[in-house]
Structure formats: C-alpha cells, structure tokens
Amino acid sequence: MEQIYTIPVNEAFEKCIETKECPFCQLEDELESNEIDLILGASMMEPDVRKKTNKMGFCRSHYKIMFTAAKKLPLALILESHLSEVCDMMPAPGILPAVSGKSAAKKLSEVSSTCYVCSRMEYNFSRMLDTAAYLWETDEDFRRKCKKQQGYCVPHTARFISAAKDRMKSKRFGEFYTALYSVEKKHIEGISDKLSRFVKSFDYRYANVPVDDAKDAVEKTVALISGKKPK
Numbered sequence: 001m002e003q004i005y006t007i008p009v010n011e012a013f014e015k016c017i018e019t020k021e022c023p024f025c026q027l028e029d030e031l032e033s034n035e036i037d038l039i040l041g042a043s044m045m046e047p048d049v050r051k052k053t054n055k056m057g058f059c060r061s062h063y064k065i066m067f068t069a070a071k072k073l074p075l076a077l078i079l080e081s082h083l084s085e086v087c088d089m090m091p092a093p094g095i096l097p098a099v100s101g102k103s104a105a106k107k108l109s110e111v112s113s114t115c116y117v118c119s120r121m122e123y124n125f126s127r128m129l130d131t132a133a134y135l136w137e138t139d140e141d142f143r144r145k146c147k148k149q150q151g152y153c154v155p156h157t158a159r160f161i162s163a164a165k166d167r168m169k170s171k172r173f174g175e176f177y178t179a180l181y182s183v184e185k186k187h188i189e190g191i192s193d194k195l196s197r198f199v200k201s202f203d204y205r206y207a208n209v210p211v212d213d214a215k216d217a218v219e220k221t222v223a224l225i226s227g228k229k230p231k
C-alpha cells in the first residue's frame with residue numbers, strides 16, 4: 001500500500017464529517033485543482049508532460065476549466081504543440097483515400113476521447129480508493145470516520161464497494177458492506193425525503209409541510225446521483 005495516499009484520504013474523511021459532502025468527491029476536487037495548477041504552471045514546460053499532453057489532449061470539461069483559469073499563454077503553448085500532432089493525425093488522401101480516411105477517423109476519435117488531466121486524476125484516485133479500502137480493513141479509527149460520514153455519491157459508492165471487494169475476504173467484505181449500507185441507505189432516503197417535500201411545496205394541498213431545509217433538494221439529488229454539483 002502506498003503510504004503517500006493515507007494522509008490525504010484520512011484528511012478528506014475527517015473534513016467531510018463536518019461538511020457532510022462525499023469524501024471521494026472532495027479528494028477528486030483536490031486532485032483536479034492540483035493537476036490544473038501543475039499543467040498551467042510548474043510542469044507545463046516539462047518535456048515528458050508535454051509529450052503526453054500532445055498525444056492525449058484534454059476533455060471538454062478540463063479545457064473549460066483551463067480556459068477560465070486566466071493563464072492564456074501556458075494554455076496557448078500547450079495547445080500549439082498538441083494541435084500540430086492533431087494535424088498529423090489526418091493523413092493526406094494519397095492513392096488510397098479510403099484507407100487514409102479510415103485511419104483519420106480512428107486517430108481523431110481516439111484523441112477526442114483522451115484527457116491528460118482525467119488520466120492523471122484517475123491514476124491517483126484509484127490508488128486513493130484502494131487506500132480507503134485498506135484503511136477500512138486495518139484501521140479502527142478510519143472505520144469510525146466512515147461511520148460518521150453523511151454518505152457518498154452514487155458513483156463513488158459503487159467504486160468504494162468494488163475496491164473493498166477486490167481487497168477483502170468474503171467475511172470482512174460482508175462487514176464492510178453492512179457498515180456502508182447503514183450509512184448510505186440513510187443518506188439516499190434522507191435526500192429522497194427532501195426531494196418529495198420540495199415537490200410538494202409546489203402543491204397548495206401541502207401548504208403546511210415544512211420546506212425550508214428542502215430548498216436545495218434538486219442540487220443535492222443531482223450531486224448524489226452524478227457525483228457532481230450542478231454548475
């Protein structure tokens with residue numbers, strides 16, 4: 001187990017007891033802003049990094065974040081060399097234009113589906129998930145933190161369960177799932193109740209149902225199901 005991940009994982013789980021957010025979303029947000037800072041800063045001119053960004057490019061959401069980061073020159077330099085590689089991905093028709101066309105479609109489709117930031121985040125995030133499962137198995141204090149969580153978003157619930165399943169023997173995994181279930185089921189039911197009260201607030205027949213704490217029900221539901229707050 002890589003020790004470097006235990007500190008950020010523990011810190012995120014500690015923090016989310018207070019914030020009541022999904023601790024894995026918290027970790028993902030931290031990874032994302034670190035990667036964006038690096039790519040537009042310290043590692044922008046590193047040849048190894050540039051080689052990868054030239055080949056992979058970025059996804060739509062990370063272009064958007066970088067574009068709004070107000071660092072147009074670093075972004076322009078990254079784009080300049082990436083675009084030159086993209087240009088080479090489209091071969092001249094030559095004597096077999098159908099073959100060239102097929103090759104262009106394949107290469108352009110590949111480059112459109114890869115993102116340097118996403119791939120770096122995923123590399124670190126999957127190790128953080130393993131670390132969380134490892135900590136759950138070995139650290140009483142971490143299990144206590146898990147018990148105190150408000151809950152996890154649906155995509156991260158799935159990944160936490162899978163990470164635990166990959167690592168734990170059947171009996172231990174059963175204990176893990178039982179503990180996670182009691183936290184997560186309550187969380188989903190709580191948001192579901194909030195959402196119903198929000199819907200009822202539009203109906204005069206329920207005029208006396210309290211809705212004050214249900215105002216953010218749609219936002220909370222989207223964050224729960226998709227793992228992302230609507231922006």
Ligand SMILES: [Zn+2]
Nearest residue numbers: 022025153156
């Ligand atoms: Zn999450």
Ligand SMILES: [Zn+2]
Nearest residue numbers: 059062115118
């Ligand atoms: Zn991305």
